[in-house]
Each structure stands twice: as C-alpha cells, then as structure tokens.
Amino acid sequence: MAAIGQRLYEQVAGRVRDQITRRTYRPGDRLPSVRELSRAYKVSITTVLDAYRLLEDQGFIHPRPQSGHYVRSRPSALPAEPDRTQPSLEPAEFRREVLLEQMMNDAYREGVLSLAFATPNPELRPVAKLNRITAQVIRDMPSIAYGYMEPGGHRALREQIAQRLFEAGCSVSPGDIVITSGCQEALLLALRAACKPGGAVAVESPCYHGVLLATRLAGLKAVEIETRSREGICIEKLEEALSTAYGTSRQIQAVMLSTNFGNPLGGQLSETDKQRLVEVCKRYEASIIEDDIYGDLGYDDGRPSVAKAYDDSDTVLLCSSFSKTLAPGARVGWVVSGKHRSAIERSKYAMNICAASLGQVVISEFLNNGGYDHYLRRVRKIHEANVRQVSDAVCRHFPEGTKMTRPLGGFVIWVELPNEINSLALYAKSIANGVMFTPGMLFSAHDQYRNFLRISCSRWDATIDRGIATIGRLAHAMA
C-alpha cells in the first residue's frame, strides 16, 4: 500500500489514516499507544512518534497530555465547503439594525420555527442542578445574591475562571478578570479600552453581527479580513491589512476574532497560527480582542488553547461568557483585562455598576461542584450530532450547488447557496412560511454574502427537518 519514495514514518501514518478512514477508529476514539504501535508495526518509537506528529499536522488526530492520541472529528460525504471569501478591505460601518430588529420581532411571533439565532437548546440545560444551586445560594447568602456585587465581580467566580483558563494555556490572576453582563459587553468594554473612537478594527469575514454592532457602538469602523471555513482568519491577509495601514491615520487599533469555533464558520486557528497572530499584532501595535465564547464547545475532547496563551506582552484581551453553555439569561461574561483593568472596571461601573449578582454566584458554585466538565462532554457530543443531522438535511433539501461549512465546534453552519439565490429574498418567503434563518448580509458591513445564510443547529427533530425542507423548497423555486 505504501507509495514509492515514502519514508517509513509516512507509511505508518498512512496505515493509521486508513484505519481512521475506514472508521476502525472513530472520532473521539483513543489510538494505540506509541509503544503498542511500535510493537505492532515493528518500527522504532521515534518512527511512531513522527507518524503521529504527521497525522496531527494533517488534522486527523490530536494528542491529550498524559492520555495518548485521539481521532479528531472529521466530516465526510458532505458537499464542498464555501469558497474562500475576498472581502473588501475598505473600513465600513455596519448598518443592518433594521433587519436585525425585524428578525428579533419575527423570532418572538407565535408559531415561528427559528433556526436564526445561536441560542443554546434549553433542553440541554442542566436545570435541576442550576435550580438546586440557586435555591442554596438564596438561602445561604441572600445579601450577596440580592446586593450590589463588588467591582470586578464575584471573587470566587473569577478564581474559577482563572483556573479554567489555565487549562487553555493561560496564567492569569483572578484580579485580572472583570465580570461583565455577558460576552457582548465584554467585547464592547475591550474595544473601548483598546481603541480610540473613529479608529479601525480588523474582524473576520464573514463576521458575527454582534461583533459588528459592538464595533459600531464603540464608534469604530470594521476592516473585514478573509477567513477560511476550517482554519480561521488568514494571518497573511491580516498582516497585509495591518502593515498597509500601519503608521497612517487608518492604522488598525485592534483585531477582534475567535481563534476557536468562530461564528458563523466554526473553524479553528492552528497552534502555529495562534502564535503568529500574537506576533503579528504585537509588531503592528494592534490589540487582540479574542472572543472565546465557543471555546468550551469543540467536538474534540479537551480544552483548546487560546491566542492569549502565547501572549507575553499583554496584547490580548480575552473575552467569553457562559451564555452558550449554562445560562444566557444569567448575563455572566468576563474579560481578562490586563493593563486595561482600571479603564474597563471604570467603564463597566459607568455603564451599569456591575453584572447581576445571583447568576455570578450560581455559576461560580456550578463551576466549583456542579460537574461542568462532565456536562460539557455531554453537550459537545450532542452539538456535533445535531450539526451533522442539520447538515444532512440541508444536503437532502437544498438545491444542487449548495455548499456548507463543517464546523469543528459550536452549533451553527454557514451555507452558500447557488449564486443567483438572494438569501434576504429567501428569508422573506421563508418567514411567510413560518421558518427563520439568518441571512448572510448580517455578517458583513459591506454588500456581501447575499447568497449565504447561517442555520442554528442547537436542536434536531422532525420539525427542524421540515423547516429545512421548507427553506430548501423555496430556494429551489428561486434557483
């Protein structure tokens, strides 16, 4: 089976890859240990290590410290992924609020099936545990639960977050963390601290509309940078944009992006790219505002690292929340504030004094003894399965030529329709039939992504299948 000229470790890697392709080893399975494989194939330990490193580089497997090598989740038998985008580098202001407002009103209309917003499935929520902890907190510490919270947020929660960040490769002290009213507010506070109004911020393209809204609210313009479906923002293009504008009045003051499972693409920067990102931004004096809201929701087990892990110069402001995992309604997010700590705490106070207290304490108790990791392992598998089911349904129902992402985490997919189908017109027809999705134009400040749409995959059942069939039927009629 080995190709001519292949080196020994490449041959070993090829054999293991075959086992994965044939699903002898399935996503999440542990591969034989290095020692076992060395014995089985009668090759040296070094050769096996080289083979595993190659498979890791190719994205087939991933190592877990003290545990071994595991098969990565890889989609198959799905249509092609969307083409690379070539966004305009012209800074622009996002002006799609009217559409967004219309959509939010639509979403609360009775009988509407919404596949639009990235709302976690309430049925996955650990309600019994959250209720038990809430009851305990209001009984045992009502003055904390109902009173103003201290500046920066609940101390125990900040300690828990700092501990969890250690698993993502970061050493931050609890005092560096400021608790915010969700991740959206964390992003806004980070933008305000790192940028001067009137300036420019680099963002991914396509870009989550919340990021574009925060940018606008902070009085900044967004420069949209090419982002690959699977591998995240294109560091070369980012560097080009940073260096071109550097030293001019259009200098880019910050880069706001997700390094793990961004919205809407669901891709992930490699470790090398995370490191390069930090180096490049440091060189061009741009802060990194890292949105890690989906960081705990990768389909592979284990917590991926963040760009902040490579940050030795306080360049990265790391933002996240518990809105996609535990309870969006708690509005509990956070930002690792570093040198901007005072500025961020002051803005937070001037904005709304502090985040709601009860949710902070409840989440802190949940992290402390509620089995958060166990819960995450369970929901990650469900998300992966749901994304797969929804993707298959799109395959079945949408017109030929439809492409879609194969996310590595989170619970949305980004769908490219044949060029002639305008997704805003499709939205109008679809909502008239009681089904909602997010039109692509909400993901850029420019006139882009007209034939794209985002679908939330947080749930899967026959209703969802019928909803996707409805969108597909309407799209067919427009093709």
Added chain:
Amino acid sequence: MAAIGQRLYEQVAGRVRDQITRRTYRPGDRLPSVRELSRAYKVSITTVLDAYRLLEDQGFIHPRPQSGHYVRSRPSALPAEPDRTQPSLEPAEFRREVLLEQMMNDAYREGVLSLAFATPNPELRPVAKLNRITAQVIRDMPSIAYGYMEPGGHRALREQIAQRLFEAGCSVSPGDIVITSGCQEALLLALRAACKPGGAVAVESPCYHGVLLATRLAGLKAVEIETRSREGICIEKLEEALSTAYGTSRQIQAVMLSTNFGNPLGGQLSETDKQRLVEVCKRYEASIIEDDIYGDLGYDDGRPSVAKAYDDSDTVLLCSSFSKTLAPGARVGWVVSGKHRSAIERSKYAMNICAASLGQVVISEFLNNGGYDHYLRRVRKIHEANVRQVSDAVCRHFPEGTKMTRPLGGFVIWVELPNEINSLALYAKSIANGVMFTPGMLFSAHDQYRNFLRISCSRWDATIDRGIATIGRLAHAMA
C-alpha cells in the same frame, strides 16, 4: 390670635398650622375632613378648602385623593440647610474616577464602616418573599429564567411598571418601556438616544456622580445648574442656561435630573415646577432625562407625580430601577423610551443583548402579588426615621456651623462643613479610622463642594453613631 388684616381662610389655616407645630397632628396624620372643620370653626366649606390649599402651598399638608388631607413630614430643631450653590455654568467633563475607584476598594476592605454609597440596607430587604418567588420561578419557568429575554424585556414586568406609572400620573404602554440592567444603564441609553456625542447636558448641582459618569461615557459635557436643597433644580437658572446656549454650538441637548428626592439633596420639584420644567425644555428643544430611582421612597405616603406626567410632546425619557427598593443585585431598571424606542432597544442589544432574565421575572412576580406597596410603606417610615437619627448624630458630633439637608425622601443627607474643612482631607483621615463617607467633590465636574460630604442613612445603630462621632471628632480637629 388672628393678625390684623388676615382674611378668614388665612385665620383658619393659621389655626391648623398651630396644631401641626404643636404636634397635635403629627407627620402622616390625617387632618379633620373639610366638613368637620367647617362645622368646628363655623365657616363655609369654601373657606376650609381655601385654608387647606394655602397650607398645601406652604408645604405643611398634602392631599390624598379620596382620602383627605395629611400632615407632611417636616423636620425641626435641626441646623440650617446648606446655602444655595452657585455652580459654574461652564460645561465640563467629570474626571474623578481615581477617587471613586479608591473608594470602592476601600468599601470592600474588612472592618470598614461605609456610610459612603447609597446602598439600601440588606436587612430591610424582603428576603423570604424574594426567595419564595425565586424558587417558584425557577421551578415553573426555567426556560424563561435561564434563557435570553426578548428585546425590550419581560413583557409581564413592563405591564406592571406601566400600571405603577399610572399612579405617578403617566399613561405609557408596556411596549414603550425598555428593561435595562439597572437605572445607571437606563440613564446612559437615554443620553445616547437623546444627545449627539460632543454635546452638552444640563444636570443638577450638586449632582450624583453616576450621572456625571454616564454623561462622560456618552461623550457629553455636563452644565451644572443651581439646585435648592428642598425644592429641586432652579427652573429660572435652567431656563437661563438653556436660552443662552440655544442655537449656538453649545446648545444643551438634554436635562438630566430627579424631580423627586434627588441624590444627594433629597428635594422635590413642586407640581408647578414639574410642569414648567417640561414647558421650558420643550421650548428650547432639550430632552428631559428624568431619574426617578428614589420616586417610591418619599416620606409622605402616596406616589408623587413625575415630570413625565406633564409631557404631551414625548420630551421626557423616564428612567428608574428596583435597586433602591428590592434588589440592586438583580440589575433590573427601565426607561420609558417614547420616540427613541428603536434606538434604545438597538443600543441595549449591541451593549449586552438583554438584562438578566431571572431578576426580571422575580421582580415582576413580586410586583404582581408580593405586597410591594405594603413593603414600600414600611421601608419609607424606616428610612425617614434613620435619616432623622443620623441627622441628629451629625448635629451632636459635628463642629458648630455644620449645615445639612432635610430630605423629603431617599436615604442620604448632604452636609456642609465649616468652610475651612476640606472633606477630601477629612476622608483620608476618616478612612484611616475605618469610616467612609462620600466627599463633596464627587458631586461636581468643577472644583466645588470641597467642604461638603454625603452620608448614607440606610442603617441606624450604635455603630453608625460611633462612626459619625469619629468623622465629627476628625472634623473638629480640622476646624
């Protein structure tokens, strides 16, 4: 007893006033009905009505619909009230964040007695009821309690607020109300909607620092307007400022003030002045941002009206919260948004999506069936008593020449020390002795109120008395 030349109704009024001064009728007592008094004094019904109207104008009594006339709370045997202030009309930016940050850190140090922040006394909180309602809400509607809230906020809460506003003289629809993360955020969102960055906003002087911080965060300058201890902002001075700047680049775009029990003065605009306020602002095209956070905490029974009640042209943005009454930690406030509704909802979404859900539902249930009015009646009396106790303690312990306000609601007093005592220097000494208050300079963007301080009266016990004695002793040493 009647003075020469007095008319009959003035004589009747004088007799009733005597009864009040002699405390035959005490604050809160119901006076004889018009018919009873007419019989007792053998005068006509009209004469009694005229007499009661005069006493009302003089601030001795107040009518309650369908119930009769009641004696107003009036302080006595207290030192003089602070002199009128003459603030600079120069627009200015507030830059006292370092001091404020220091104070917040001080407040969370162990063993510090804080009389600084206007934090409601946790012991007054209806914890048992809040706990019972919270337990019920998480059991019966977990998907609402833990999920994202709809744009604008929890519908049932907005209905409750609209109903309560009817008692304050306003007809607003629930759809006009946007729920915010506390009153501070409501003020900020109102400012952003009503003003363009770079513009000017008129505020009271002395002015609550949260208002000055919000103004600054919105990129606006504050113009400080003379405000009387008892009667609220001086409408003549406000009109002068509005008219002088009108049509110039310094035009004042909004007036942000409290018409009932403002912080720190605790005064109240008369009905006539509330009406004039609306007329004047309408004439000079300035929005009114009315901060009603203490509106439910007047010492007289009954809900006072707001300027919004006189607003027939959508000039007033009315803001408030439940932070001074039920639970600051819930971070539940609101703004009556009127024509700015879309703009405010969009900013709220871009800022932090929505206010925390559980607190919205719990407060809505509390308003619906938790006996909120009964609770308010109880805490108002306690606040009045505590303010009186703290005021007496200041009288006992502070140097001669100290003046202080006699608030009509809320739970803070504003103290004027003899001119030579710098309250910031006094703060430094006081905190070294473990006692905190708020130095006067936090209440102006100008270099003002150096010999003033604010004391929170939310609690009263021997510890508080000792704390005030400590401040007094240190002040004596500086006099």
